[in-house]
Amino acid sequence: xxxxxxxxxxxxxxxxxQSKADSIAWLExxxxxxxxxxxxxxxxAFSTAxxxxxxxxxxxxxxxxARACELRPGxxxxxxxxxxxxxxxxxxxxxxxxxxxxxxxxxxxxETADLHEQEALYAALPLVPNPALLKLRxxxxxxTNMTTVFDAxxxxxxxxxEYLDEPAWNQLLLKAVFLQRPLYQIQGADHxxxxxxxxxxxxxxxxxxxxxxxITPELWRFVGPFLxxxxxxxxQRVLIEGTPLEREAILLxxxxxxxxxxxxxxxxxxxxxxxxxxxxxxxxxxxKQSHSTAL
Amino acid sequence: xxxNKKRFIDPHIHVTSRTTDDYQAMREAGIVAIIExxxxxxxxxxxxxxxxxxxxxxxxxxxxxxxxxGIRHYCAMGLNSKEANNEPLAExxxxxxxxxxxxxxxxxxxxxGYDDQTAAxxxxxxxxxxxxxxxxxxxxxxxxxRDKKKGTSRSMDVCEEHGxxxxxxxxxxNNEETVQEVLDxxxxxxxTIYPHTKMGSERMxxxxxxxxxxxxxxxxxxxxxxxxxxxxxxxxxxxxxxxxPDDHIQLVTYQNALTAYGQSGKIKEADxxxxxxxxxxxxxxxxSVLRGQSPKVGYKSSDIVxx
Numbered sequence: 001x002x003x004x005x006x007x008x009x010x011x012x013x014x015x016x017x018q019s020k021a022d023s024i025a026w027l028e029x030x031x032x033x034x035x036x037x038x039x040x041x042x043x044x045a046f047s048t049a050x051x052x053x054x055x056x057x058x059x060x061x062x063x064x065x066a067r068a069c070e071l072r073p074g075x076x077x078x079x080x081x082x083x084x085x086x087x088x089x090x091x092x093x094x095x096x097x098x099x100x101x102x103x104x105x106x107x108x109x110x111e112t113a114d115l116h117e118q119e120a121l122y123a124a125l126p127l128v129p130n131p132a133l134l135k136l137r138x139x140x141x142x143x144t145n146m147t148t149v150f151d152a153x154x155x156x157x158x159x160x161x162e163y164l165d166e167p168a169w170n171q172l173l174l175k176a177v178f179l180q181r182p183l184y185q186i187q188g189a190d191h192x193x194x195x196x197x198x199x200x201x202x203x204x205x206x207x208x209x210x211x212x213x214x215i216t217p218e219l220w221r222f223v224g225p226f227l228x229x230x231x232x233x234x235x236q237r238v239l240i241e242g243t244p245l246e247r248e249a250i251l252l253x254x255x256x257x258x259x260x261x262x263x264x265x266x267x268x269x270x271x272x273x274x275x276x277x278x279x280x281x282x283x284x285x286x287x288k289q290s291h292s293t294a295l
Numbered sequence: 296x297x298x299n300k301k302r303f304i305d306p307h308i309h310v311t312s313r314t315t316d317d318y319q320a321m322r323e324a325g326i327v328a329i330i331e332x333x334x335x336x337x338x339x340x341x342x343x344x345x346x347x348x349x350x351x352x353x354x355x356x357x358x359x360x361x362x363x364x365g366i367r368h369y370c371a372m373g374l375n376s377k378e379a380n381n382e383p384l385a386e387x388x389x390x391x392x393x394x395x396x397x398x399x400x401x402x403x404x405x406x407x408g409y410d411d412q413t414a415a416x417x418x419x420x421x422x423x424x425x426x427x428x429x430x431x432x433x434x435x436x437x438x439x440x441r442d443k444k445k446g447t448s449r450s451m452d453v454c455e456e457h458g459x460x461x462x463x464x465x466x467x468x469n470n471e472e473t474v475q476e477v478l479d480x481x482x483x484x485x486x487t488i489y490p491h492t493k494m495g496s497e498r499m500x501x502x503x504x505x506x507x508x509x510x511x512x513x514x515x516x517x518x519x520x521x522x523x524x525x526x527x528x529x530x531x532x533x534x535x536x537x538x539x540p541d542d543h544i545q546l547v548t549y550q551n552a553l554t555a556y557g558q559s560g561k562i563k564e565a566d567x568x569x570x571x572x573x574x575x576x577x578x579x580x581x582x583s584v585l586r587g588q589s590p591k592v593g594y595k596s597s598d599i600v601x602x
Contacts, residue, residue, distance in 0.1 A: 114354035
């Protein structure tokens, strides 16, 4: 069995556990109606799936989650709902032997998708048969004004870090900061940190400060590895004026840096340094805490 | 949010033309759900792509935007009668419709019917009635401004000819001259409270007093013209003041619309009474329309623009 068929089988099994027999029967019937000759059966199945599956969270236990990762590293259906899973399943059924035709069909589907269909499509990007063909589509998804659609591309999704080029990737991070999204939920983000992004984030921080606004402490995660002598004033500012969480975040950033002044700042706070070294303080913790207090 | 307040549905409003101030005022006035029928935009479209983007906004962006203000957005899909007169374009729009009618928030085919009552309008009205039958959706009918009485009767004749049960059809923009026939024939009779051209709210009170609340629906049809997105709650308030019983008001400003369009299986009270956690996230967590603000509770003006 090829990988796609295995993933489809996995989604089918997950849905089978918590959906009505009628709904599963409908899903199975669609196999015969979906062909590469005409996409209309596929379009219809994709949109009418909402009549058969609801948006209850997909129940994923620890073993299921591990299995998902085996099938496709980064695949995290624990953040999906049943309707999304059913739509991803249908997406995998559509023939892909002719990439041009496949892309044209997908383009039409994206263009005419409703709110939740867009979420399902973008969240399924890492699973599709010709993922590299959808790079521009993913970048387009990041231009949305709908937070839930942005989240579907940006959060709990392995596609962006793997496929987006640097300008699009940097847009993702900047926009996630701008929209106050939880950055710790962006997969593979540390590997894609880069000096251009760090510079843009620093400028964003200055702009926010000038306006008398807060900045997310998670921002420093992507600045840390690229700290320069000229940023020492910014570090100092956060250490003196920041909240305890912001102080922890800027010291975590200093810990990512090889800049001697930054290392020195870290040593000025031995208790926090110890928490960082023991792993008690980390970016995930900062992200979670920051987003629980923001609510 | 409105536990102690009355709830309203505006089953006909073109919110793509309205501002966020309107949404805030609507929510504050107790509107929990709206239906936006596809219509023309004040000037005719010249390309099918313009229809595609408009239809996409009705199932995508506008639905999201409404949710930001705690209002559930549904829509009706269709080719309106005015633009049915551009036949080459109409053909292309008809090809587009199957992509949209199955979407989750599409609760009816509409607003369709007659404007000038031309042959082209008749053709696409009938084709769309057949589409409604195929996908088993209710129909929202726009009755013409000119020669209204004849156009209204004719719309109902055509529905019957196509074997569509009147209980699945809402005849909109009624007046004192059309209401009796619409009710007698078993259709839903909607009234649009729209200044100068359609119904006034005082006349509406008298209609409910004379005909009772059964199968009568009040809407605003607020759009890009001088109109009022608060027509439904305002009319309800006037009815209350003028002695219409509460349960009658509830039927004509909420329940009847829910019953009529609920036949689609796609709009139900639980959608707003039991909003799921996803909506809470949409509403309160750094969303794009509100830019991190909480939805306003009061509808007040200030010289200070929030930072």
